[in-house]
Amino acid sequence: MKLGMVGLPNVGKSTLFNALTNAGAESANYPFCTIEPNVGIVSVPDERLDKLAEMYHPVKFTPATLEFVDIAGLVKGASKGEGLGNKFLSNIREVDAIVHVVRCFDDPNIIHVDGSINPRRDIETIDLELIFSDVELIERKLDRTKKAMKGDKSLASAVEFLEKLKEHLESGKPARSYDMTEDELEILKETPLLSLKPVIYAANLCEDDFRNNIESNEHYKEVCEIAKAEGSAVFPICAQIEAEISDMDDEDKEMFLADLGLETSGLNRIIKEGYSLLGLISYLTAGEPEVRAWTIKKGTKAPQAAGKIHTDFEKGFIRAEVVSFDDLMSCGSMTAAKEKGLVRLEGKDYVMQDGDIVLFRFNV
Numbered sequence: 001m002k003l004g005m006v007g008l009p010n011v012g013k014s015t016l017f018n019a020l021t022n023a024g025a026e027s028a029n030y031p032f033c034t035i036e037p038n039v040g041i042v043s044v045p046d047e048r049l050d051k052l053a054e055m056y057h058p059v060k061f062t063p064a065t066l067e068f069v070d071i072a073g074l075v076k077g078a079s080k081g082e083g084l085g086n087k088f089l090s091n092i093r094e095v096d097a098i099v100h101v102v103r104c105f106d107d108p109n110i111i112h113v114d115g116s117i118n119p120r121r122d123i124e125t126i127d128l129e130l131i132f133s134d135v136e137l138i139e140r141k142l143d144r145t146k147k148a149m150k151g152d153k154s155l156a157s158a159v160e161f162l163e164k165l166k167e168h169l170e171s172g173k174p175a176r177s178y179d180m181t182e183d184e185l186e187i188l189k190e191t192p193l194l195s196l197k198p199v200i201y202a203a204n205l206c207e208d209d210f211r212n213n214i215e216s217n218e219h220y221k222e223v224c225e226i227a228k229a230e231g232s233a234v235f236p237i238c239a240q241i242e243a244e245i246s247d248m249d250d251e252d253k254e255m256f257l258a259d260l261g262l263e264t265s266g267l268n269r270i271i272k273e274g275y276s277l278l279g280l281i282s283y284l285t286a287g288e289p290e291v292r293a294w295t296i297k298k299g300t301k302a303p304q305a306a307g308k309i310h311t312d313f314e315k316g317f318i319r320a321e322v323v324s325f326d327d328l329m330s331c332g333s334m335t336a337a338k339e340k341g342l343v344r345l346e347g348k349d350y351v352m353q354d355g356d357i358v359l360f361r362f363n364v
């Protein structure tokens with residue numbers, strides 16, 4: 001999974017990116033500090049995996065990973081080459097989901113490219129650039145599909161859909177707010193629309209507001225309204241606090257967060273939102289050689305999940321031996337779980353569940 005940090009210049013993208021990834025990207029109080037995208041890879045924290053490691057003492061411990069890309073700030077006209085232009089939009093095209101960092105902190109010392117704090121305007125500015133860029137893609141696709149339709153009448157419904165979608169985009173609405181059927185999504189498979197990507201809004205508050213009155217912060221409320229209306233996720237964050245705690249060891253971090261009334265860090269919250277937004281779950285494999293988490297789409301069946309490990313596992317799939325995490329923990333060992341009949345034998349139609357601990361049997 002690849003998450004892209006997107007937003008206006010100087011809103012805190014790199015600060016947040018650094019806090020999350022410890023990648024040490026440059027962040028400074030001037031617009032367009034970032035030009036080339038910064039990439040950072042983080043392990044997905046998973047308590048279940050830690051518990052399994054305590055049980056197995058594995059040689060290798062491999063959590064799932066997540067890639068963050070810190071992208072240059074976009075300004076009005078970016079889709080037409082303004083600011084540092086179109087190139088940044090192509091950086092966004094490669095991500096699975098967008099973390100849209102929105103400035104919600106008042107601080108006269110930090111330059112805002114449009115002169116005032118106004119989340120609704122800022123979100124619209126970014127959205128419009130993504131939408132304009134998508135309109136161009138859709139127009140090209142529409143032309144091609146219309147030409148192809150001359151020889152293949154079955155494309156009529158695709159043309160109709162693309163025309164409706166184009167209208168939707170031209171009215172200033174993102175593709176993610178267009179209710180699409182599976183077939184329609186299939187039509188767009190080779191057309192990576194920017195405004196179709198799932199969005200998590202990161203409302204970047206100042207330290208004081210974040211500590212004392214998140215809910216009553218007007219800027220934050222505005223972001224929540226926008227997110228709710230389009231079915232996007234939102235969470236409040238203070239990039240500077242995140243930066244502070246990213247250097248702490250686990251114990252200090254926990255104390256600091258508890259003091260703020262929070263259970264987990266921004267990284268954990270972003271990962272949780274990302275997984276749920278993208279419909280992802282994890283299954284786990286456990287043994288002395290390795291304890292490992294694997295990320296799959298919700299609804300994936302056992303053979304395809306096995307294929308994540310190796311294509312041979314999918315091709316030669318025989319069955320999966322599955323135990324839920326809770327069952328394994330309450331039994332204390334795999335042997336005990338087997339004795340109690342809690343390790344199930346599942347076939348090729350089994351739909352994987354989050355937290356399943358699996359051993360695949362295969363034959364090549």
Ligand SMILES: Nc1ncnc2c1ncn2[C@@H]1O[C@H](COP(=O)(O)OP(=O)(O)OP(=O)(O)O)[C@@H](O)[C@H]1O
Nearest residue numbers: 009010011012013014015027028031032033034073
């Ligand atoms: N929550 C916050 N409260 C106060 N200041 C903040 C907060 N978050 C970030 N800043 C400050 O805002 C400035 C810009 O931050 P940063 O470089 O991360 O922005 P950016 O979005 O990456 O900008 P660019 O698009 O130019 O790369 C920095 O001086 C940073 O310390």
Ligand SMILES: [Mg+2]
Nearest residue numbers: 013014033034
């Ligand atoms: Mg930056």
